[in-house]
Amino acid sequence: MAKRIDVSGLSAFYGAHKAIDDISMTVEPRSVTAFIGPSGCGKSTFLRTLNRMHEVTPGGRVEGKVLLDDENLYGPGVDPVSVRRTVGMVFQRPNPFPTMSIYENVAAGLRLNGTRVRKSELDAVVEKSLQGANLWKEVKDRLDKPGAGLSGGQQQRLCIARAIAVEPQVLLMDEPCSALDPISTLAIEDLIGELKERFTIVIVTHNMQQAARVSDRTAFFNLAGVGQPGRLVEIDETARIFSNPSVQATEDYISGRFG
Amino acid sequence: MDITSATASPPPAPGAGPSPARQQGRAATRAGDRVFLALSRGSGILLLVIMAAIAVFLTVRAANALSQDHGNFFTAFEWNANANPPVFGIAVLAFGTIVSSLIAMAIAVPVAIGIALFITHYAPRKLATPLSYVIDLLAAVPSIVYGLWGALFLVPHLGGLYSWFNDYLGWTGILAYHDGAARSLFTIGILLAIMILPIVTSVSREVFRQAPRMHEEAALALGATRWEVIRLSVLPFGRSGVISASMLGLGRALGETMAVATVLSPSFTISTSLLDPGGGTFAQNIASSFKESGELGKDALIASGLVLFVLTLLVNGAARMIIARRKEYSA
Numbered sequence: 001m002a003k004r005i006d007v008s009g010l011s012a013f014y015g016a017h018k019a020i021d022d023i024s025m026t027v028e029p030r031s032v033t034a035f036i037g038p039s040g041c042g043k044s045t046f047l048r049t050l051n052r053m054h055e056v057t058p059g060g061r062v063e064g065k066v067l068l069d070d071e072n073l074y075g076p077g078v079d080p081v082s083v084r085r086t087v088g089m090v091f092q093r094p095n096p097f098p099t100m101s102i103y104e105n106v107a108a109g110l111r112l113n114g115t116r117v118r119k120s121e122l123d124a125v126v127e128k129s130l131q132g133a134n135l136w137k138e139v140k141d142r143l144d145k146p147g148a149g150l151s152g153g154q155q156q157r158l159c160i161a162r163a164i165a166v167e168p169q170v171l172l173m174d175e176p177c178s179a180l181d182p183i184s185t186l187a188i189e190d191l192i193g194e195l196k197e198r199f200t201i202v203i204v205t206h207n208m209q210q211a212a213r214v215s216d217r218t219a220f221f222n223l224a225g226v227g228q229p230g231r232l233v234e235i236d237e238t239a240r241i242f243s244n245p246s247v248q249a250t251e252d253y254i255s256g257r258f259g
Numbered sequence: 260m261d262i263t264s265a266t267a268s269p270p271p272a273p274g275a276g277p278s279p280a281r282q283q284g285r286a287a288t289r290a291g292d293r294v295f296l297a298l299s300r301g302s303g304i305l306l307l308v309i310m311a312a313i314a315v316f317l318t319v320r321a322a323n324a325l326s327q328d329h330g331n332f333f334t335a336f337e338w339n340a341n342a343n344p345p346v347f348g349i350a351v352l353a354f355g356t357i358v359s360s361l362i363a364m365a366i367a368v369p370v371a372i373g374i375a376l377f378i379t380h381y382a383p384r385k386l387a388t389p390l391s392y393v394i395d396l397l398a399a400v401p402s403i404v405y406g407l408w409g410a411l412f413l414v415p416h417l418g419g420l421y422s423w424f425n426d427y428l429g430w431t432g433i434l435a436y437h438d439g440a441a442r443s444l445f446t447i448g449i450l451l452a453i454m455i456l457p458i459v460t461s462v463s464r465e466v467f468r469q470a471p472r473m474h475e476e477a478a479l480a481l482g483a484t485r486w487e488v489i490r491l492s493v494l495p496f497g498r499s500g501v502i503s504a505s506m507l508g509l510g511r512a513l514g515e516t517m518a519v520a521t522v523l524s525p526s527f528t529i530s531t532s533l534l535d536p537g538g539g540t541f542a543q544n545i546a547s548s549f550k551e552s553g554e555l556g557k558d559a560l561i562a563s564g565l566v567l568f569v570l571t572l573l574v575n576g577a578a579r580m581i582i583a584r585r586k587e588y589s590a
């Protein structure tokens with residue numbers, strides 16, 4: 001199930017603009033890794049290089065290597081479509097397909113690439129995924145209602161259910177709670193705690209408490225200067241980053257003495 | 260003069276809070292608002308009056324024609340208002356109008372969707388921009404030019420295709436072809452398809468272009484291929500827009516006059532084969548027979564025009580129903 005991610009010498013560009021420079025890190029399987037750092041330092045960009053979503057932006061280009069266990073995602077002949085099936089993603093704004101019912105939203109990924117799934121099998125996966133996303137109890141009586149009719153927090157959990165339904169190895173989350181109220185945020189944080197038993201999870205967050213609460217390891221990104229690409233400053237055990245980081249800039253950022 | 264000085268008068272003192280008139284929910288009292296209100300209300304009423312006048316005129320004349328019709332207006336295969344007694348019926352016209360428009364839709368809509376998707380989601384920008392231009396340009400060609408092109412180019416060149424249809428699909432009856440000039444309903448359908456292609460394409464293109472990036476990314480992140488992204492996020496989003504676009508095209512096809520009149524060799528018969536020459540449409544019949552018609556003949560043509568109008572209304576109503584039924588889902 002869960003796989004290790006090994007990034008080495010990774011840079012990403014938007015056209016001629018280098019957004020992140022020479023990042024290397026290891027993300028442990030069955031753990032939660034949090035990315036923190038000031039706005040614009042390239043957290044989202046880096047996250048999107050991990051499932052080859054970066055290259056769908058016009059001008060998007062990547063240099064370097066990302067190994068998933070032993071397979072280089074950027075190796076020759078690797079199909080980005082299959083990479084994205086293995087490395088799932090949850091976005092900042094909940095984005096269920098508006099024309100689909102709750103059921104169809106969860107089933108959407110399973111029906112892709114010409115896969116034929118029997119109805120009974122599909123029912124089982126939909127239920128399991130909604131249960132995995134802690135949403136089953138709330139929606140089991142209205143699976144055929146539009147997904148867009150749910151609350152923001154429910155929609156985000158629906159998106160998580162949709163992402164885990166295809167059984168990815170890794171789950172990337174880009175500020176999944178930033179559009180949500182504190183209660184829904186807690187619900188998703190609890191969910192992340194459960195999901196890490198099965199998946200490798202990477203989460204971008206601007207909320208320090210959230211990083212401290214949910215993650216096992218934390219990576220701090222920063223800009224070297226105005227107009228410079230973002231860099232990885234350090235990555236370490238979350239407890240250590242928040243109590244005794246090895247780089248001064250990290251401590252400044254976490255304690256709010258920054259910029 | 261009065262108006263300008265009144266509009267230029269200073270607004271109520273700032274910080275005075277909402278004006279009393281606003282609080283009581285009464286109509287706005289400023290001169291500019293009053294003028295605008297009067298203007299918009301006036302033009303609204305004028306529009307209604309004009310519409311009502313047209314409707315009354317048409318209905319009265321159509322009723323006059325119908326009262327003197329000695330055939331069945333809906334089923335007679337004949338259009339002879341000068342005969343004694345006068346006989347005219349719209350069966351052939353209704354058949355020809357509906358069939359040629361349906362053929363046009365069947366050809367144009369899938370092609371238009373394909374072109375629109377290609378422009379918005381497949382073509383590199385260098386190709387997409389000129390292609391959009393060319394398509395928009397096609398919409399600016401006058402319909403008589405399409406008619407001339409249809410008569411001088413399409414008709415002589417379609418015979419071969421129709422013989423081929425006849426060889427393989429002639430047994431269906433619908434696609435049988437017995438030589439002769441290809442001035443048939445099917446040719447009209449093809450011509451109409453080309454004519455409505457630009458409008459359907461450009462409206463669909465705008466709709467597809469507005470498909471939210473966020474849903475396309477959602478599909479991509481699930482491991483969707485490019486076609487699946489379109490199927491999951493672009494097509495559902497564009498569905499009602501494409502229906503509206505098709506209805507615009509259908510409206511044009513149903514009412515197209517000059518091109519049809521130039522190409523079709525009209526006859527008051529319904530042939531089982533769509534490839535054989537003959538038939539007619541409402542608009543074409545009006546254009547072809549208006550000049551030679553006497554007073555009653557003109558009224559009869561007006562009656563047929565009213566039927567076309569009702570047909571168009573029905574089509575639009577149906578489209579609205581289709582769009583409304585899925586509204587719940589198109590957040």
Ligand SMILES: Nc1ncnc2c1ncn2[C@@H]1O[C@H](COP(=O)(O)OP(=O)(O)OP(=O)(O)O)[C@@H](O)[C@H]1O
Nearest residue numbers: 014017019037038039040041042043044045046057
């Ligand atoms: N589509 C794009 N085209 C061009 N440049 C972009 C694009 N998206 C991001 N950038 C640039 O890349 C850099 C990194 O952006 P990114 O969105 O990865 O930052 P971030 O760390 O996620 O910020 P935030 O915390 O605000 O989400 C920024 O300088 C930004 O201007």
Ligand SMILES: [Mg+2]
Nearest residue numbers: 043044045174
């Ligand atoms: Mg970001």
